Every structure is written in C-alpha cells, then in structure tokens.
Amino acid sequence: MKKEFVVIGLGRFGGSIVHELIRLGADVMAIDAHSERVDEYAKIATQAAVADTTDEEVIKSLGIRNFEHVIVAIGENIQASILTTLILKELGVPNVTVKAQNDYHAKVLGRIGADQIIHPERDMGIRIANNLMSSNVLDYLELSDEHSIMEIKANDRIAGYSIKDLDIRANYGINIVGIKRDDSIIISPTADEKILLGDILLVIGAVVDINRFVKKAMG
Amino acid sequence: MKKEFVVIGLGRFGGSIVHELIRLGADVMAIDAHSERVDEYAKIATQAAVADTTDEEVIKSLGIRNFEHVIVAIGENIQASILTTLILKELGVPNVTVKAQNDYHAKVLGRIGADQIIHPERDMGIRIANNLMSSNVLDYLELSDEHSIMEIKANDRIAGYSIKDLDIRANYGINIVGIKRDDSIIISPTADEKILLGDILLVIGAVVDINRFVKKAMG
Ligand SMILES: Nc1ncnc2c1ncn2[C@@H]1O[C@H](COP(=O)(O)OP(=O)(O)OP(=O)(O)O)[C@@H](O)[C@H]1O
Ligand SMILES: Nc1ncnc2c1ncn2[C@@H]1O[C@H](COP(=O)(O)OP(=O)(O)OP(=O)(O)O)[C@@H](O)[C@H]1O
Ligand SMILES: [Ca+2]
Ligand SMILES: [Ca+2]
Ligand SMILES: [Ca+2]
Ligand SMILES: [Ca+2]
Numbered sequence: 498m499k500k501e502f503v504v505i506g507l508g509r510f511g512g513s514i515v516h517e518l519i520r521l522g523a524d525v526m527a528i529d530a531h532s533e534r535v536d537e538y539a540k541i542a543t544q545a546a547v548a549d550t551t552d553e554e555v556i557k558s559l560g561i562r563n564f565e566h567v568i569v570a571i572g573e574n575i576q577a578s579i580l581t582t583l584i585l586k587e588l589g590v591p592n593v594t595v596k597a598q599n600d601y602h603a604k605v606l607g608r609i610g611a612d613q614i615i616h617p618e619r620d621m622g623i624r625i626a627n628n629l630m631s632s633n634v635l636d637y638l639e640l641s642d643e644h645s646i647m648e649i650k651a652n653d654r655i656a657g658y659s660i661k662d663l664d665i666r667a668n669y670g671i672n673i674v675g676i677k678r679d680d681s682i683i684i685s686p687t688a689d690e691k692i693l694l695g696d697i698l699l700v701i702g703a704v705v706d707i708n709r710f711v712k713k714a715m716g
Numbered sequence: 717m718k719k720e721f722v723v724i725g726l727g728r729f730g731g732s733i734v735h736e737l738i739r740l741g742a743d744v745m746a747i748d749a750h751s752e753r754v755d756e757y758a759k760i761a762t763q764a765a766v767a768d769t770t771d772e773e774v775i776k777s778l779g780i781r782n783f784e785h786v787i788v789a790i791g792e793n794i795q796a797s798i799l800t801t802l803i804l805k806e807l808g809v810p811n812v813t814v815k816a817q818n819d820y821h822a823k824v825l826g827r828i829g830a831d832q833i834i835h836p837e838r839d840m841g842i843r844i845a846n847n848l849m850s851s852n853v854l855d856y857l858e859l860s861d862e863h864s865i866m867e868i869k870a871n872d873r874i875a876g877y878s879i880k881d882l883d884i885r886a887n888y889g890i891n892i893v894g895i896k897r898d899d900s901i902i903i904s905p906t907a908d909e910k911i912l913l914g915d916i917l918l919v920i921g922a923v924v925d926i927n928r929f930v931k932k933a934m935g
Contacts, residue, residue, distance in 0.1 A: 513841025621836035622732025638857035644901045674893035682863045
C-alpha cells in the first residue's frame with residue numbers, strides 16, 4: 498500500500514516536501530489557495546487542488562479527513578495556518594505536521610493539537626551556523642544535547658596515520674564509525690585503516706570530545 | 717582569536733544564524749534594513765546596524781569588507797540579495813554565503829561569485845519528507861547518494877535481541893554504531909549488547925540495506 502499525504506501550502510518548504518515525497522514513492526495531494534502555485538505542482542503530484550483550507554466545507558469536500566497525514570506549510574498567513582490545523586484536528590486527521598513562523602505560532606499550534614511542529618528556517622540556521630564555525634566539520638547529526646555524529650575532513654596533520662596510531666578512542670573517548678573516501682564509504686573501519694588526506698571521518702561521541710580531537714590532533 | 721561574521725537580513729533564517737553563532741562563541745555584526753528587526757538582535761549580537769546593503773557606500777562605511785565571512789539572508793527581495801552579494805564580492809570579501817529563493821536566484825548568485833548557496837526551506841522539506849516516509853527512521857545524516865547514518869527506533873520485533881542475535885552486519889551489510897537509550901549514548905556497542913524497546917539505533921550503511929532491515933527485521 499502506498500503512503501498517502503496531503504500537503505497544504507506550496508511555498509518553498511511545502512513544495513519541496515511534495516517533490517521529495519513523490520520521489521520517494523508516496524501519493525500526494527497538493528493544495529494551495531493560488532492557482533499558479535497549484536499549476537506548478539499539478540504535473541508532479543498525484544492530485545492537486547486550488548482551495549482555501551480555512552473553509553471547513555472545502556476541506557470536507559476534498560476528502561482530506563480520510564488521509565492519515567497532512568502537512569500544513571502555510572507561511573506568512575499565521576491565522577490561516579492555525580485555522581487550517583484546527584479544522585484538520587477537529588475532523589480527526591491523526592497526524593498533522595505544521596510549519597511554525599515563530600514561538601507564538603508554535604505555542605498556539607501545540608494547544609490546538611498539532612502533532613509535529615517544525616521551524617524550517619530556524620533549524621537550517623542552526624545547522625549552517627555550526628557548519629560555519631568549524632571549517633573541518635562538514636555536517637553532523639545531533640544525537641542528544643551533548644552527543645553528535647560529525648563529518649570531519651582529515652587534514653595533513655592526521656593523514657598517513659592509522660586509527661590505531663592516533664588512538665582516538667583512548668585519547669578522546671570518541672570513535673570513527675565510517676570513512677568517506679572518494680565515492681565510497683568504509684563502514685566501521687578497523688583500527689589498522691590508514692587515514693588519507695581528504696578522507697571524511699564519521700566520528701561519534703560527545704561534541705566537546707570531538708572538538709577537542711579536531712583542535713588537538715588536527716589543529 | 718574569535719571568529720567573526722556579518723549576517724545581513726534578520727528574518728527567521730538569518731536571525732537563527734545570529735543566535736547560534738553567538739551561542740557558539742563567535743562575534744557577529746547583525747544588519748537589516750528595518751530598525752525593528754535590528755532592535756531585536758541588538759541585545760544579543762556583538763554589533764548591530766540598520767542599513768540598506770544594496771548601497772556600496774553603506775557597506776564600506778560599516779567596514780564589512782574587513783570580515784572573512786558574510787552571510788546574506790535576504791529573502792523575498794531577490795534583487796537586493798543579488799546586488800548585496802555582488803558588492804561584497806567586488807569589495808573582496810573572501811567567503812560569502814547566500815540564501816537562495818529559487819533556481820534562477822541560485823544561478824545568478826553562482827555567476828557573480830557567491831561562495832556557498834543555500835536553500836533552507838528546500839533542504840528542510842527534503843529532510844522532513846524523508847522523516848515522514850519512514851516512521852521508524854527519526855533522523856538521518858546523508859553520507860553519499862547511497863549511504864546514510866539513520867536513527868531507527870527499535871520496536872517490539874527486535875527488542876530483547878542482542879546485535880549478535882540479529883546478525884545485522886551479515887544479513888544486511890549495515891552496522892549499529894551507537895544506541896541512544898534514555899539520556900545516554902552507547903558508542904560502538906559490542907555484539908552482545910541487547911536492544912531494548914524504545915532504543916534509538918544509529919545505523920550506518922546503504923539506504924536500501926537499512927530500509928531492508930527496517931522492513932524485514934522490524935516490519
Ligand atoms: N488559506 C490558505 N489555503 C491554502 N493555501 C494557503 C492559504 N494561505 C496561504 N496559502 C499558501 O501557502 C503557501 C506558503 O505560504 P508563504 O509563501 O507565505 O510561506 P513562506 O513562509 O514564505 O514559505 P517558504 O518560506 O516555505 O517559501 C503560499 O503558496 C500560499 O498561497
Ligand atoms: N537591502 C536590504 N538590506 C538589508 N536588509 C534587507 C534588505 N532587503 C531585505 N532585507 C531584510 O532581509 C530580511 C529577510 O527577508 P525576508 O523576510 O523577505 O526573507 P524570508 O525569505 O521571508 O526569510 P525567512 O524565511 O528566513 O524568514 C528582512 O528582515 C528584510 O528587512
Ligand atoms: Ca513567501
Ligand atoms: Ca518573510
Ligand atoms: Ca521562508
Ligand atoms: Ca552531508
């Protein structure tokens with residue numbers, strides 16, 4: 498059975514969700530109040546409709562309440578976002594994911610039962626800032642407040658040494674769980690694996706420990 | 717020496733970058749054409765200025781060309797974003813990171829020398845769509861077109877078994893590199909580690925293999 502979603506609001510964020518869900522093989526109904534936006538997505542979405550979703554009758558007539566998951570990606574018009582979410586939850590849609598514009602908006606959405614609240618610009622800002630601060634840290638996955646998996650670009654200070662030589666686990670309490678080299682990935686490299694210049698090390702551990710490794714071993 | 721940045725445009729994205737850079741210990745000059753926006757960030761930023769950055773004299777007088785890195789987070793006004801970027805590159809700022817609104821915008825930014833072009837809403841849309849498609853996959857770090865590290869929530873199908881019992885590496889060619897349990901993280905668990913209900917497994921491997929594991933072992 499194909500997964501089915503409704504995406505309301507086809508701005509950059511909502512539009513990108515439609516594209517990617519379709520690419521991943523889902524069925525998607527794409528909705529926007531403006532026909533030009535809808536025209537753009539009618540070609541790729543499974544279904545598309547021009548509709549103002551602050552009107553309960555409109556939502557009912559589109560059969561949206563039969564979907565398991567609706568994403569509300571209405572932006573600037575916070576009132577429309579809140580009202581749409583309220584109607585969806587009142588009609589019993591089990592999963593409603595909503596884009597929030599600010600803290601006030603997020604708070605109201607939480608109160609009226611939004612199941613997942615997302616701050617796309619804020620989250621990307623945090624990601625970018627982290628990338629900007631550490632030029633050797635290319636990307637990361639936050640695991641907890643303290644722990645992350647980080648992509649670290651090996652420089653000439655550590656190139657030529659094996660993982661054993663650097664004794665990373667003993668010295669820093671962190672672990673190399675993978676190495677990106679050219680177009681391939683070495684999964685869970687052994688301690689004998691030699692690090693090459695330009696390797697991207699996938700390191701798991703406490704952020705302070707990883708940063709200590711980057712500063713002391715690579716700085 | 718502290719890292720120094722200029723952030724131009726204090727919308728959600730730019731504002732979030734200012735917050736996070738400051739939190740990470742950088743010096744930040746925050747600039748926007750609207751004084752209310754600047755007032756909001758004057759308290760937290762190292763410096764703040766109300767300025768229209770499409771005016772070359774204004775950029776010169778603020779000393780922006782002495783910074784190593786400038787982030788242009790002007791949104792809707794694409795022309796202002798392009799003109800600002802052009803002036804910054806002409807004045808010799810070595811690193812200019814710019815938010816793009818669409819493909820046309822990104823193309824022009826590339827031509828005029830922007831060093832890094834970012835589509836925050838689009839990238840977050842892609843992340844969210846991936847999260848939505850696989851309810852057991854909570855988050856992920858894309859390593860290549862084929863490989864990722866994924867956070868997978870252990871369900872009752874695999875809880876109670878050790879990593880050895882499931883023989884994940886042999887059966888799926890993937891590896892568990894960490895386990896999030898309550899507030900702690902087990903880094904590189906041994907094969908004897910028993911998986912508990914609600915554990916979040918950090919799995920590295922080809923996405924098709926990880927999905928096969930999620931479907932076959934957990935489905
Ligand atoms: N009542 C409504 N019903 C349906 N669609 C709506 C409604 N109100 C707004 N929209 C649509 O939501 C879409 C997204 O809104 P908007 O462009 O303001 O968001 P944004 O925050 O700028 O988005 P992004 O940053 O993702 O581009 C718009 O295409 C708009 O037409
Ligand atoms: N010429 C300019 N000089 C300085 N700041 C500018 C200029 N033009 C626009 N800005 C500022 O850029 C900021 C971000 O722009 P805008 O709100 O349109 O972007 P956005 O795409 O909606 O952002 P976000 O989605 O991150 O909230 C605004 O606060 C605006 O005042
Ligand atoms: Ca908009
Ligand atoms: Ca805006
Ligand atoms: Ca936006
Ligand atoms: Ca990446």
